[in-house]
Amino acid sequence: QQPVQSPQAVILREGEDAVINCSSSKALYSVHWYRQKHGEAPVFLMILLKGGEQMRHEKISASFNEKKQQSSLYLTASQLSYSGTYFCGTSRTGNQFYFGTGTSLTVIP
Amino acid sequence: GAVVSQHPSRVICKSGTSVKIECRSLDFQATTMFWYRQFPKQSLMLMATSNEGSKATYEQGVEKDKFLINHASLTLSTLTVTSAHPEDSSFYICSARDPRGINQPQHFGDGTRLSIL
Numbered sequence: 663q664q665p666v667q668s669p670q671a672v673i674l675r676e677g678e679d680a681v682i683n684c685s686s687s688k689a690l691y692s693v694h695w696y697r698q699k700h701g702e703a704p705v706f707l708m709i710l711l712k713g714g715e716q717m718r719h720e721k722i723s724a725s726f727n728e729k730k731q732q733s734s735l736y737l738t739a740s741q742l743s744y745s746g747t748y749f750c751g752t753s754r755t756g757n758q759f760y761f762g763t764g765t766s767l768t769v770i771p
Numbered sequence: 772g773a774v775v776s777q778h779p780s781r782v783i784c785k786s787g788t789s790v791k792i793e794c795r796s797l798d799f800q801a802t803t804m805f806w807y808r809q810f811p812k813q814s815l816m817l818m819a820t821s822n823e824g825s826k827a828t829y830e831q832g833v834e835k836d837k838f839l840i841n842h843a844s845l846t847l848s849t850l851t852v853t854s855a856h857p858e859d860s861s862f863y864i865c866s867a868r869d870p871r872g873i874n875q876p877q878h879f880g881d882g883t884r885l886s887i888l
Contacts, residue, residue: 663830664814694876703864703879704815749814751877758828759805759866759877761815 663688665752665762673768674740682735682765684750693726693733694751694759697744704749707735740769774798775867777880785888786857792850792883794821794865800845801867805877806838809862821848821865855887 665686672680684693692711696704708717710726710733717724722744726733733750750762776795784790794804802823807815819840820828827840837859839851848867852859864882869875 664816701862701884703881706876706878709876757803758817758820759868760817761807764814 663760665750665760667748667750667762667765669765670763671766671768673770674737674744676742676769676771677739680737680740680767682737682748682750682767684733684735684752684762686731686752688731690726690728690731690733691753693724694753695724695733695735696749696751696761697746698749699746737767740767742769742771745769774869775865775878775880777865777883779883780881781884781886783886783888784855787854788887790852790855790885792852792863792865792885794848794850794867794880796846796867796869796878799867799869799871801848802845802870804842804848804865804867806840806848806850807864807866809864809882815864818850821850823848852885855885857887860885860887 665684668683694709695707698704708719721738723736745768748765753759774797778793782790804821806818808818809815817830818833821840821842823842829835842848862882862884866877866879868877
C-alpha cells in the first residue's frame with residue numbers, strides 16, 4: 663500500500679539541486695507532497711491530480727507520471743530551510759491517504 | 772490559522788492508562804478523518820479512517836479494540852489508546868480533508884506525542 667521513495671536520505675550543500683522520487687505499485691488517483699520538520703506536523707507543498715501534471719511551489723516543483731505510477735519532486739538551488747523529511751502521499755480511491763516511506767533532506771552551508 | 776486542531780499535544784502517563792486524543796476540524800465539516808502513527812525516523816502510517824456516524828475502518832495489523840475511534844459529529848473524531856503500554860509510545864497525528872472541492876490537501880493537526888512510562 664505504501665509508496666516507496668528514493669533516495670532514503672540526501673545531503674546537499676546550499677544552492678545544489680535534488681530529486682526525490684515516489685513510486686507506487688498501485689494506480690494513483692492523486693499525489694501530494696509534504697515536508698516535515700522534526701517533531702512537527704507535515705506541511706503541505708503541492709498536489710498533482712492528473713498524469714503529466716507539473717506543479718511549482720517557489721523553487722520546488724513536481725511531476726506526476728500516471729502511467730508509470732510515479733511522481734518526482736525537484737528542489738532547485740536548495741536553501742537551508744529546505745531541510746526536513748519529504749513525504750509523498752497518495753490517494754487511490756480519493757479516500758484513504760497513504761504516505762510514502764520518506765526522504766530525509768539535509769542542506770548544509 | 773489552523774484548520775484542524777488536535778489535543779493534547781503531549782501526554783506522559785503510566786502503563787495501563789487509557790489516553791484520549793481529540794481531533795477537530797475548525798473551518799469545515801469532515802465526514803472522514805484519518806489517524807496516523809509515526810515512530811522515530813519512520814514514515815506516518817495510516818492506522819484507521821474515522822467515518823462520521825459509522826464504524827471506523829482499520830488498516831491491517833491495527834487492533835480496533837486497542838485503538839478506539841469515535842466520530843460522533845462532523846467536526847470531532849477521538850482516538851482512545853486503551854490500556855496503553857510503553858510500545859504504544861509514539862507520535863499520533865490526525866488529518867482531514869475539506870470536502871468542498873476536489874483539489875483540497877489533507878489538513879493535519881499538530882500531533883500528540885504519547886509517552887508511556
